[in-house]
Amino acid sequence: MNTSEKLFHLHALYQIILDRKEHPKENSYTCSLFAAGEDEILKKIGEEAVEVILAAKAQGDKRLIEEISDLTYHTLVLLVQRGLSLEDILAELARRHQ
Numbered sequence: 001m002n003t004s005e006k007l008f009h010l011h012a013l014y015q016i017i018l019d020r021k022e023h024p025k026e027n028s029y030t031c032s033l034f035a036a037g038e039d040e041i042l043k044k045i046g047e048e049a050v051e052v053i054l055a056a057k058a059q060g061d062k063r064l065i066e067e068i069s070d071l072t073y074h075t076l077v078l079l080v081q082r083g084l085s086l087e088d089i090l091a092e093l094a095r096r097h098q
Helices: 010-022 029-036 038-058 060-082 086-097
Strands: none
Touching: 010 029, 010 060, 010 086, 029 038, 029 060, 038 060, 060 086
């Protein structure tokens, strides 16, 4: 990573999404998802999951990374919508690892 690049963490992205829910901004894609409701968020997750599979099968690693990024983002939007956190996910993963 270039020293001028800022490392982006999932926690930072989660906080940005949470802020958009708590303080809506005009013309924000994230805010438009919250306004559309949970069914729309779930629809986007489904679409992105299919796109991950297609990318993995035939579109190369760059495309796969892009699609996994989209899926991750939309999954974080769902967590915020439901009042859940990354810590909830990490706790479940830790529980499974025991």
